[in-house]
Amino acid sequence: MRQRIKSYSSTRRSFLRGGLAAPGVIGAALIANAREDDDFDDRPTHGDINILRFLSALEILETDLWQQYNELGGIQDSEVPGGSGNKPYTDLLVEIDGDMPQYIHDNTEDEFTHFNFINAYLMSKGAEPVNLERFRTLKGSTAPGAQNIKRLTNLMELTVDTTWWGRYRSRTGNPDFGDKFTAVIPGLLKGKFPAIPRSEKDLTPPDHLRAIVNTAAFHFGTIEQGGSSLYPSLAQRVSSVEVLRILLSIGPTETMHFQVWHDKAGNIKPVTDPTNGLVFPDLGTFDGNEDLQANLIMPEPTVFLSRSFPVCSIIRPTETRGAAAGAVAALKADGLFNGQSNAFFAELNELAAKADMAQRRV
Secondary structure, rough: OOOHHHHHHHHHHHEEEOOOOHHHHHHHHHHHHHHHHHHOOOOOOHHHHHHHHHHHHHHHHHHHHHHHHHHHHOOOOOOOOOOOOOOHHHHHHHOOOOOOHHHHHHHHHHHHHHHHHHHHHHHHOOOOOOOHHHHHOEEOOOOOOOOOOOEOOOOOHHHHOOOOOHHOOOOOOOOOOOOOOOOOOOHHHOOOOOOOOOOOOHOOHHHHHHHHHHHHHHHHHHHHHHHHHHHHHHOOOOOOHHHHHHHHHHHHHHHHHHHHHHHOOOOOOEEEEEOOOEEOOOOOOOOOOOOOOOOOOOOOOEOOOOOOOOOOOOOOOEEEHHHHHHHHHHHHHHOOOEEEEEEHHHHHHHHHHHHHOOOOOO
């Protein structure tokens, strides 16, 4: 590649020394050079394949959790394999926003398409697709509307980190600099809470079910903000332009999901769960405190790359070092994998380690 660049530069210098060349001569030289560049090898590297395999695994896990949400609170149709819906749960979701069932459905369908596409692309390159079916061992909800099948993820013992709420409102902090943020719902960090009714018993009392729905509303945002960061973080390690295109095309859909759920989380109804004391405050009263203001769903400008630069509105974090391992650690801390086997964690950690070792080809 260096030789081609040198050859083109030499040709260009000869044109300049010789004065203005005829347009046909210049055009022929450029066409010849373009033909040389067509020989550039854009095949995915081993690192690219490892990144795609890790992303496929996460998309499979994301699909599993969103399918559970859709079975109970989404639109039931042939586009997404699901259950039969749970009216009390869905009714409270609709109180947050009338479009919640449609959004849940569409988010679920998107995740199916992501892992199906990535796996198909891997196979087209002779690489092994990702299959986690052997780890489908977790018991799911038995509430009316849910399918009686085994799951990969656990939505019934969550410890939800809501620090992203303040992180995206901060004008002075960025986790890439090691800055820390306060959880907007601190109670969600202090226990293991269901985001779907575990059984018919969770449908009452009403405030208990409302707290479950509010937990789901914030968990939606927690999941999707992670994807918003992960794709640009790993894109920095990709070598193939085509693989980069995949990451740059799928990643922004995760951000679109995040902004929707960021917006909807601000509409939750205040409630205290009478069964466990979990408190959801009234986010509609912020008294000028932008750290709580519900409608600040567009990223506030903050520090980026260096504190010497002007602030900039960005996705945060996007640090590439340890991005895959960090994503796994965050999901594990979330409680999403409670009950999973050691073999499951070994598989996921290996996929993450290989993705983090990928190096961009120069």
